[in-house]
Amino acid sequence: MAEQRVVVVGGGLAGLAATMKLTELGTPVDLVSLTPVKRSHSVCAQGGINSCNDQTRQLGDSEWKHFDDTVYGGDFLQNQPPVKEMAYWGPKIIDLMDRLGVTFNRTQEGFLDRRRFGGTLYKRTAFAGATTGQQLLYALDEQVRRREAEGMVRKFEFWDFLSPITDASGRCVGIVAQDMVSMQIRSFPADAVIVASGGCGLLYGRSTMSVFCNGSAASRCMQAGAKYGNPEFIQVHPTAIPGADKLRLMSESARGEGGRVWVPRKAQDSRPPKSIPESERYYFLEERYPKYGNLVPRDIATREIFNICVNEGLSVEAGRMCVYLDLTHIQRTELDRKLGGILDIYEKFQGVDPRDVPMKIFPAVHYSMGGLWVGYSKSGDGGLVAGHPQNQMTNLPGLYAIGECDYQYHGANRLGANSLLSCIFSGLFVAPCVRTWIQNQSKSAHELPASIMQNAINAQEIRHKELLGSTGGENPYLIHQELGDALTRAATVVRNNQQLESAYEKVSELQQRAKACSLSDSGSWTNQNVIFTKALQDMFPIAKSILRGAQLRDECRGAHFKPDFSMPSLSEEEPAARRAEAERWCDRFEENNRRFLKSTIATVSDEEPQISYEDVDTSLIPPRPRLYGLVGAEVIEQVWKERVTSPQTTA
Amino acid sequence: MSSPTHAEPVVHARPHKINVRILRQDGPGQPSYWERHQVDYEENMNIISVLQRIASQAMTVEGKKVTPVAWDCGCLEEVCGACTMVINGRVRQSCSALVDRLLKEHATEIELRPMSKFPVIRDLMVDRKRMFETLKRVEAWVPVDGYDDMGPGPKLSRAQQEENYPLSECMTCGCCVEACPQYTKIEVHRRPGETDDQYDQRKRETYAQGFVGAAAISQAVLFNSHPTGANIANERMAVLTGTGGVQDCGNAQNCVAVCPKKIPLTRSIARAGRAATLYALKRIFDH
Numbered sequence: 001m002a003e004q005r006v007v008v009v010g011g012g013l014a015g016l017a018a019t020m021k022l023t024e025l026g027t028p029v030d031l032v033s034l035t036p037v038k039r040s041h042s043v044c045a046q047g048g049i050n051s052c053n054d055q056t057r058q059l060g061d062s063e064w065k066h067f068d069d070t071v072y073g074g075d076f077l078q079n080q081p082p083v084k085e086m087a088y089w090g091p092k093i094i095d096l097m098d099r100l101g102v103t104f105n106r107t108q109e110g111f112l113d114r115r116r117f118g119g120t121l122y123k124r125t126a127f128a129g130a131t132t133g134q135q136l137l138y139a140l141d142e143q144v145r146r147r148e149a150e151g152m153v154r155k156f157e158f159w160d161f162l163s164p165i166t167d168a169s170g171r172c173v174g175i176v177a178q179d180m181v182s183m184q185i186r187s188f189p190a191d192a193v194i195v196a197s198g199g200c201g202l203l204y205g206r207s208t209m210s211v212f213c214n215g216s217a218a219s220r221c222m223q224a225g226a227k228y229g230n231p232e233f234i235q236v237h238p239t240a241i242p243g244a245d246k247l248r249l250m251s252e253s254a255r256g257e258g259g260r261v262w263v264p265r266k267a268q269d270s271r272p273p274k275s276i277p278e279s280e281r282y283y284f285l286e287e288r289y290p291k292y293g294n295l296v297p298r299d300i301a302t303r304e305i306f307n308i309c310v311n312e313g314l315s316v317e318a319g320r321m322c323v324y325l326d327l328t329h330i331q332r333t334e335l336d337r338k339l340g341g342i343l344d345i346y347e348k349f350q351g352v353d354p355r356d357v358p359m360k361i362f363p364a365v366h367y368s369m370g371g372l373w374v375g376y377s378k379s380g381d382g383g384l385v386a387g388h389p390q391n392q393m394t395n396l397p398g399l400y401a402i403g404e405c406d407y408q409y410h411g412a413n414r415l416g417a418n419s420l421l422s423c424i425f426s427g428l429f430v431a432p433c434v435r436t437w438i439q440n441q442s443k444s445a446h447e448l449p450a451s452i453m454q455n456a457i458n459a460q461e462i463r464h465k466e467l468l469g470s471t472g473g474e475n476p477y478l479i480h481q482e483l484g485d486a487l488t489r490a491a492t493v494v495r496n497n498q499q500l501e502s503a504y505e506k507v508s509e510l511q512q513r514a515k516a517c518s519l520s521d522s523g524s525w526t527n528q529n530v531i532f533t534k535a536l537q538d539m540f541p542i543a544k545s546i547l548r549g550a551q552l553r554d555e556c557r558g559a560h561f562k563p564d565f566s567m568p569s570l571s572e573e574e575p576a577a578r579r580a581e582a583e584r585w586c587d588r589f590e591e592n593n594r595r596f597l598k599s600t601i602a603t604v605s606d607e608e609p610q611i612s613y614e615d616v617d618t619s620l621i622p623p624r625p626r627l628y629g630l631v632g633a634e635v636i637e638q639v640w641k642e643r644v645t646s647p648q649t650t651a
Numbered sequence: 652m653s654s655p656t657h658a659e660p661v662v663h664a665r666p667h668k669i670n671v672r673i674l675r676q677d678g679p680g681q682p683s684y685w686e687r688h689q690v691d692y693e694e695n696m697n698i699i700s701v702l703q704r705i706a707s708q709a710m711t712v713e714g715k716k717v718t719p720v721a722w723d724c725g726c727l728e729e730v731c732g733a734c735t736m737v738i739n740g741r742v743r744q745s746c747s748a749l750v751d752r753l754l755k756e757h758a759t760e761i762e763l764r765p766m767s768k769f770p771v772i773r774d775l776m777v778d779r780k781r782m783f784e785t786l787k788r789v790e791a792w793v794p795v796d797g798y799d800d801m802g803p804g805p806k807l808s809r810a811q812q813e814e815n816y817p818l819s820e821c822m823t824c825g826c827c828v829e830a831c832p833q834y835t836k837i838e839v840h841r842r843p844g845e846t847d848d849q850y851d852q853r854k855r856e857t858y859a860q861g862f863v864g865a866a867a868i869s870q871a872v873l874f875n876s877h878p879t880g881a882n883i884a885n886e887r888m889a890v891l892t893g894t895g896g897v898q899d900c901g902n903a904q905n906c907v908a909v910c911p912k913k914i915p916l917t918r919s920i921a922r923a924g925r926a927a928t929l930y931a932l933k934r935i936f937d938h
Contacts, residue, residue, distance in 0.1 A: 024798050035723075036783065038823055039731040098804035101793040101877050103816040110806040128816065134730050135819055142792035149787045181772055210726045244693060245700040245746075246727040337813070341820075345728055348747050349697075428798065477707035520709030521718035525678050526773040528721050529706070 002444040005030060006434055007175050007190035009161045009217055011037025013133070013420060014403025015196030016140035017427025018434075023144075023152040025435050030188050031144070032156045032177050034212045038141045041198050041210035042423065045133025046251035046342050048115060048125035049097075049420040051090030055114060056122040063088045066124060068621055070418060073119040073297050074369070074411025075558040076597060076623040077230065079616055082376050082391075082408050085383040086425045093424050094126050100139040103128050105338065115256045115338070117416040119297040125417040130251055130341035136420055156188075160531055161217045164193055164224050164399055165456040172398035173445040176456045178464070180531055183524050185460050187453035189445040191438035194392075194400040194430060195221055196423075199368040203539050203546070204492070205484015207365035208240055208249040218372050218405045219538040222545075226394045228602045229407030229614075230370035231542060232549035235414055235559050236492050237366030238301035239325055241346060247364030248349060250325060251342050252416040254359075255294040257335075260326045261285050261305070262358075263314040273316075273324055273358045284308055289629045299413045299559045300628050302363045306493045309362070316360055326358035365492060367419060369410040369559065370549075372401035373601060376408070382620045384429070389437035392430040400434060402426035407599070412558025467530055472516025476533040479514050483507060483536075483543060491546050495562050500551040507547060511540040511607065545602035545609040552611055555596045567592075567625075570632025582635040586643060589625050597623060666692050666758075669750060670712070671701060673720055674764040676771045680840060683771070687712045688720075698738060698745035698753075698763070699727055702775075722775035729911060732822030735829070736775045737764040742829040742909055766829045770838040781837060781858045782823050782866060788859065789890050791870040793880045805878040818873040818919065820912045821866055827906035827916055828864040833899050837861050862899040863891070865906035869919035875926065888930040897923045 006022055008015045011033040019029045031037065052066045067087035071078055098104060098112065104126050105113040114123040128135035147153045158180040165174040165187060174189040200215025201207030222228050239254065239261075240247040255261070262281045269276060285304055286293045294301075305323050309315035316322050327335060327343075332355050335343060346354045373395060377388035384391055392400045392408075402423070409422040490503035514537050521529035556566045567589065572578040598613035624640055627633035668689050676683040689712040690704040706719035725731035727746040734745040739753060739762050753761050769777035807815075828834040839854045871887040874880035891897045900920050907916045 021798055035725055035731075035733065036779075036823075038783070039725045039733045041726065041731075043730045043822070044726050044728065092800040095800060095803045096798060099793070099795050099801065099879070101804070101819075101874070101880060103812055103819045106807055106809040106812045108809060110808050112803075128819075131730065131820060134822070138819060139793075142786075143795075143798075145783070145787055146790070146792045146794070149790075210731065211724055243697075243727075244695050245697060245703060248728045341730075345730075348729065349749070351749075475707060477703070520716070523718060526721050526776065529719050 002446045003028070004191040004438045004444050005189070006438065007032060007188050007193045008196060009033075009175065009193065010040070010196035010198060010403070010405070011144075012040035012042040012196060012198055012403060013137055013140060013423035014427040015194070016137065016144050017424045018194050018196060018402060018430050019153060020140055020143045020147065021428050021431035022434065023147040025431055027435060027438070028152050028154075030154050030156060030190065032159045032161055032175070032188065034158065034160060034180070036157045037144070037155065038138065040137060041213050042137040042420070043134040044208065044210060044249060045420055046130045046249060047117060047253035047256065048127035048132045048417045049094065049136065050117065050124040050415070050417040051094045051126065051421065052087070052124060053091060053094070053112070053114060053126070056124055059122065061122045061124070063090065065122070066090060069120045070409070070415055071411065071621055072624070072626060073415040074413050075626050076618055077233070077411030077557060077599065077616060078409060079376065080618060080620040081378040081382055081384055084620060085429070086409060086422055088383060089425050089429070090421055093421060093428070097136055097139055097424070100143060102135045102139045105129065115253060116295060117256050118252055118292070118295045118301070119415040125253075125256065127253065127338075130253055130339045130343075133420060136424065160534075161195075161197070161220065162460045163220050163456065164396065165453060166224065166396065167448060167452055170397060172396050173448055174453065176460045178460070178531075180528070181526050183527055185457055185464065187457050189448065189453060191441055191445045192398045192400060192434045194402060194434060195372065195405055196401070196403045196427065197405045199404040200539075200542055201365050201368070203483065203543050204365040204487050205481055206243075206245070206247050208237055208247055209366075214535045214539060215542045216535040216538040218401075219541050221372055221394065221396070221399060221401070222541050222602075222604055223538070224396065225603070226396050226399065227373035228370065228542065228545055229373040229599050230412075230549070231545035231602050232491070232553060232600060233369035233412050233559050234365060234491065234546065235298060235367035235369060236302045236363045238298055238305050238363050239361040240364035240366070241349060241359070242320070242322070242362055242364075243349060248345060249364070249366065250346065250359060250361050252298070254325060254327060254339060254342065257338050258327070258330050259294065260329075261294055261301075261323055262326060263308055263316055263323050267313050268315070268318045273326070274328065282314065292628065296628055297413060298416060299561070302493055303561060305363055322360040322362045324358040325361045327354055328356060328358060363493060365488070367414055368404060369407065369412065369414055370600075371405045371407040374401050374406045374408055378617070386429075387432040387436050389433050389440065391433040392426055393433070393437070398437060400430055402430050412560060463534070464530065467517070467533060468519060468522045470516065471518050474513045474517045476514065476517045476529070476536045479510055479517070480536050483510050483539060486510070487543060487546065491550050493561065495550050495560065496564060497551055497562075500547050504544065504547045504551070507540065507543050511544075514540065540607070541604040541609065545604070545611075548609050548611055549600040549602060553596060553600065555592050557596065567630075569630050570635060578632065578635055579639070582632060582639040585636050586625070586639050593623055666754065668692060669696075669701065669754070670760040671705065672760055672762045673774070675720065675774045676765070678773055679770055679838070686717065692750075696750040698748040698750070698761070699724055699734065701750060701761070702745065720775060721773040730822060732824030735766060735824045735826060737766060737829070738762070742766060742826045744824065744911055747911070766825055768829050768834055768836045769825065770836070779823070779825050780854070781861070782825060782828070782864070784855055784858050785863050785867040786823070786870060789863065789867050789871040789887050790883055791867070791874055793874065793877055794883050795879065807878075811876070815873055815876060817912070817914050818869050821869060821914055822912065823866060824911065826909045826911060827866050830905035830909040831862070831864060832903050832905070833862045833901045834864045835861065860894060862895045863897075865916040865920060868897055868900075868923045869914060869916050872919040872922050885930065888926060891923055892927045892930060897927050900924075
């Protein structure tokens with residue numbers, strides 16, 4: 001057989017981890033990226049990466065507990081075997097990154113230092129200042145550069161992935177991509193393709209994501225027939241710095257290191273924050289969630305901040321919604337050592353030093369839990385079968401997805417510092433699986449008839465030429481703004497069906513208008529205008545899937561919050577009545593799970609998303625109610641425990 | 652929105668429009684030309700949002716329809732290094748260049764130019780491949796055996812971590828070499844009939860004749876100070892003492908002044924210089 005190659009689309013943590021591991025196993029890689037891979041969005045991850053470790057173990061932690069926190073935090077919407085495998089790989093991944101030279105913070109004695117993140121009571125999070133994502137990405141980038149120097153990797157940077165190529169049997173045998181400098185369109189034959197293209201925050205206009213995170217690669221796979229899982233689960237990060245071009249992340253590590261969220265008890269108190277006495281400050285997360293305090297899971301922190309501003313009218317400012325995130329009680333030297341990077345960002349963009357003055361922050365779209373559907377092969381111990389070709393493979397044979405652009409690991413809500421883990425894990429883990437797949441093929445992609453490649457190129461050239469000649473008069477940048485506004489209004493923190501329906505209509509109208517764009521640049525050299533317009537047009541399949549998925553899911557789960565269907569707190573005071581109320585609560589919880597504890601699966605045909613549902617594998621940890629901060633939680637928990645231990649008593 | 656009826660004194664008259672002068676170039680080897688644009692002033696703007704408005708308008712201040720200005724950007728929070736350009740004569744990232752501050756320095760106009768030490772691809776977009784090639788030459792990586800689970804890495808003191816961390820923040824943005832008098836532009840034009848591989852090969856060879864620059868020197872120092880990275884310290888020193896090596900530094904100290912991450916580049920260069928001396932002596936005695 002002729003030489004076999006793999007194409008990796010995207011060079012963030014996941015793509016680089018896969019590339020590095022594949023080359024170690026002897027498979028050469030063509031690495032295709034919109035940007036020099038060192039500039040990928042993973043650099044924006046700040047806080048850290050989770051794993052069970054020697055310190056937490058002595059307090060009773062284990063890989064299993066990390067696994068449990070992840071599925072509980074994700075409201076049980078993940079298939080559990082891949083999550084279990086990831087949690088058990090956690091310590092090994094930290095060790096590997098340590099060996100690769102990541103400048104993790106150290107304890108006095110020289111061990112890796114750890115901090116606490118949301119949704120757990122253990123200090124699991126290893127970190128490199130407040131630029132952990134950047135440091136991890138650089139370590140992988142360096143290894144891939146080393147493999148590039150050895151001739152095992154060819155990088156195609158400033159190339160835009162346009163579509164997968166499939167043969168007559170439907171097997172993925174390469175991609176078509178376009179050089180964003182010369183505008184040349186060409187094919188890359190490949191025995192397997194791994195898409196690692198990240199999230200889709202740009203659909204929302206402004207988010208915490210980089211400009212490349214436009215979802216176009218995932219959408220192009222979807223339009224080629226790939227299934228997209230859980231589109232409606234979009235994480236809104238509780239703390240970001242509002243800006244005209246971007247909502248800049250203020251890491252959860254600010255709270256992990258002791259940052260406190262508060263608002264003045266008196267609405268729009270005009271005094272400087274430092275002169276408002278303790279008794280007149282409302283530390284609403286600490287008061288409402290005494291156990292987790294400022295480190296409740298992200299979906300909850302986000303809703304509380306949103307609620308305190310929108311419904312309770314306690315926003316710090318009158319004209320703009322924001323709350324204080326306060327670090328000023330912590331010593332400067334300590335702040336500089338552990339959070340310097342993010343505090344500099346605040347200072348640089350806001351002109352105020354957060355070491356002296358509490359920061360003003362508000363939630364922002366941050367992460368897509370949903371993504372391309374991928375399969376897995378469950379092992380006897382409930383984890384994954386190493387090297388099995390089905391792991392991380394989409395429903396298109398030979399097309400794999402890893403990192404943020406797959407739907408696999410975070411369910412309905414991602415815990416902080418789990419994304420870096422899932423990206424590196426899925427990248428490392430997929431490599432031997434892809435090897436098995438390509439070795440099982442009888443023919444190399446390079447031996448296929450040239451017409452397969454040429455047809456795919458032709459289709460893209462036609463699209464490109466038509467766009468350059470289009471004279472419909474619409475401006476792609478303005479349509480993008482409108483799309484972002486529509487999605488931000490209807491599909492972020494609080495959702496209701498009427499709004500989702502009207503947003504869907506609006507987005508459908510925008511989709512038609514986006515076909516009638518007039519380009520201000522019809523040239524054939526570094527034409528960013530046409531690249532952007534293509535990405536814009538390809539935002540719609542995912543945008544519509546988000547809206548439709550959210551509309552059809554009449555429940556609250558993780559980041560998806562519909563007040564019309566929320567589970568109430570208990571109101572009965574008398575013990576027996578309260579107990580009966582808890583029983584009814586649990587009945588309703590079970591009934592709801594029967595309907596909605598399912599992955600949303602979106603496909604697209606004739607521009608319309610088709611939604612179906614798939615059962616979730618919860619065979620390792622039975623679902624239980626997520627009760628953070630609910631009144632009566634202890635009674636519900638008691639009733640639930642009794643049901644689980646004696647299932648025959650349940651209706 | 653702030654209300655104009657307040658009797659507070661106005662410190663700065665906020666302009667309604669911002670004038671922007673941009674040095675454009677349609678492609679490699681083409682002449683450059685100035686073009687003037689105007690966008691509506693908004694609060695909290697940075698150069699990215701100005702360029703976004705310009706792309707959306709695609710029209711000069713004179714009302715002439717033009718193509719959108721091409722530029723490179725990524726994270727918009729100064730950690731990816733993509734959006735470096737020369738703004739009012741100073742090299743920096745355009746995301747962290749806030750319009751209010753720029754207008755304070757120079758009230759009437761903002762001037763944008765591409766970096767001058769790299770070949771222009773188009774407008775404000777330049778080709779910084781040379782920097783990444785140099786990272787390859789100085790072997791800026793830890794030469795681990797492989798990626799299997801082999802336990803933790805070497806134990807490091809907190810002091811060592813705190814010395815290395817700032818160096819590992821380098822985002823290959825190019826500010827240091829743009830400001831460096833010794834780092835001169837190398838532009839390799841494609842020859843007719845040359846294949847991609849031949850062209851790339853010739854570029855690599857030509858780049859290797861030029862100064863490596865502060866960023867790469869600092870990376871070499873970083874990896875030489877890592878316990879496992881140090882295993883190939885001599886290979887890095889061979890590059891740093893060869894053509895375009897650390898001896899080419901003219902000690903202008905511009906690099907450290909413009910580094911957006913405040914990386915102690917001159918300290919790295921001094922360390923590399925001392926190591927180069929030792930390396931040279933050692934070579935004399937070994938022969």
